[in-house]
Amino acid sequence: MTRPPRVAVVGATGLVGQTLLTVLGERFPDLQDVRALAESSGGRTVSFAGRALSVEAISEETLDGTEVVFFAATSAVSERFGPWAAARGALVVDKSSRFRMDPEVPLVVPEVNGHLVHRGGQLVASPNCSTIALVLPLFAILRHRSVTRVLVSTYQAVSGTGRDALSQLEAETADAQDGAPHGTAYSKPIAGNVLAQCDRLAEAGYTLEEWKLTRESEKILGTALHLSATAVRVPVRVGHAESVYLELDRPADPVTVREWLRATPGIVVVEDPDYPTPRDAAGTDDVYVGRVRRDLHDPNGLHLFIVADNLRKGAATNAVQILERSLSAETVPS
Ligand SMILES: NC(=O)c1ccc[n+]([C@@H]2O[C@H](COP(=O)([O-])OP(=O)(O)OC[C@H]3O[C@@H](n4cnc5c(N)ncnc54)[C@H](OP(=O)(O)O)[C@@H]3O)[C@@H](O)[C@H]2O)c1
Numbered sequence: 001m002t003r004p005p006r007v008a009v010v011g012a013t014g015l016v017g018q019t020l021l022t023v024l025g026e027r028f029p030d031l032q033d034v035r036a037l038a039e040s041s042g043g044r045t046v047s048f049a050g051r052a053l054s055v056e057a058i059s060e061e062t063l064d065g066t067e068v069v070f071f072a073a074t075s076a077v078s079e080r081f082g083p084w085a086a087a088r089g090a091l092v093v094d095k096s097s098r099f100r101m102d103p104e105v106p107l108v109v110p111e112v113n114g115h116l117v118h119r120g121g122q123l124v125a126s127p128n129c130s131t132i133a134l135v136l137p138l139f140a141i142l143r144h145r146s147v148t149r150v151l152v153s154t155y156q157a158v159s160g161t162g163r164d165a166l167s168q169l170e171a172e173t174a175d176a177q178d179g180a181p182h183g184t185a186y187s188k189p190i191a192g193n194v195l196a197q198c199d200r201l202a203e204a205g206y207t208l209e210e211w212k213l214t215r216e217s218e219k220i221l222g223t224a225l226h227l228s229a230t231a232v233r234v235p236v237r238v239g240h241a242e243s244v245y246l247e248l249d250r251p252a253d254p255v256t257v258r259e260w261l262r263a264t265p266g267i268v269v270v271e272d273p274d275y276p277t278p279r280d281a282a283g284t285d286d287v288y289v290g291r292v293r294r295d296l297h298d299p300n301g302l303h304l305f306i307v308a309d310n311l312r313k314g315a316a317t318n319a320v321q322i323l324e325r326s327l328s329a330e331t332v333p334s
Pocket residue numbers: 010011012013014015016017037038039040058071072073074075077095096097127128129159160161162163164310311314315
């Protein structure tokens with residue numbers, strides 16, 4: 001493609017859609033034809049690279065002729081329009097969970113398995129925000145050691161649930177005395193609280209978010225991880241954190257592990273006595289890893305603390321990196 005591609009962002013009025021427009025404007029400021037799609041127009045505008053874009057209601061007509069479509073709405077919207085757009089030759093990058101575990105659809109973190117993205121029409125799924133931050137350090141370590149067990153506890157920001165959840169946090173923060181939920185994103189108050197449930201409960205007492213961490217990580221890394229997770233929502237606006245325990249096949253010195261991590265694109269190692277925080281990560285595109293240390297009781301055990309911006313690397317930036325991979329790919333499948 002010699003001229004810039006025609007791009008559509010579906011869900012352009014949401015948190016991920018807005019961040020997608022920001023990251024696209026940073027990395028592709030020359031894009032001319034960018035469509036902002038949502039459920040309805042509502043006379044709204046959104047901003048792209050300093051220009052105001054009119055929001056349009058999604059339909060086959062508003063998607064027609066687009067060469068790249070980012071889906072950041074609901075799974076139902078991705079299901080309805082994603083395969084349709086890909087069949088017409090568009091690169092479709094889906095931020096919803098709809099196609100992530102479909103064996104026909106690559107689930108991509110470009111630094112890990114970007115080779116699965118090719119030039120031209122293709123449906124590519126972008127993983128869950130916590131999964132993206134987790135698989136980068138795991139990928140770095142798996143090049144040198146096998147992993148026999150992974151235990152993860154997350155501390156996930158409210159923006160991970162979307163704009164309605166941020167409104168709930170703001171309303172509860174403004175009225176801290178009342179102690180009741182001020183919204184429907186969470187059934188318990190999130191301000192001043194910690195909720196040991198992200199998404200709904202599913203099989204075996206694990207939530208959907210916990211299953212996503214387990215299944216998506218194994219699909220991306222192509223290996224069994226024996227991973228169990230506890231996903232927790234905390235009253236932070238932006239930036240997911242994860243405490244990770246790895247059981248390796250043999251010991252690894254933390255100094256060496258930091259070298260492996262540092263050598264992996266997309267990772268920033270934070271050295272002791274400092275440590276990464278969601279505020280450090282917010283607004284950036286890297287995955288930060290700190291507190292790298294050997295377990296006190298098992299020489300094969302290793303602890304890490306991981307932080308990333310859930311709206312950027314956990315969503316928008318990863319999706320835009322998939323577009324970059326596609327544009328630079330040489331192979332066009334027959
Ligand atoms: N937030 C995160 O950190 C994160 C990370 C990774 C993946 N994701 C995924 O990204 C997607 C968007 O999340 P979000 O946090 O940005 O949600 P959000 O802030 O609630 O925004 C939802 C967006 O979807 C649009 N939408 C809803 N129903 C639609 C329909 N029937 N047709 C067209 N557009 C529709 C909304 O448009 P209107 O303004 O017209 O209602 C709005 O633009 C979700 O699938 C989510 O699971 C989110």
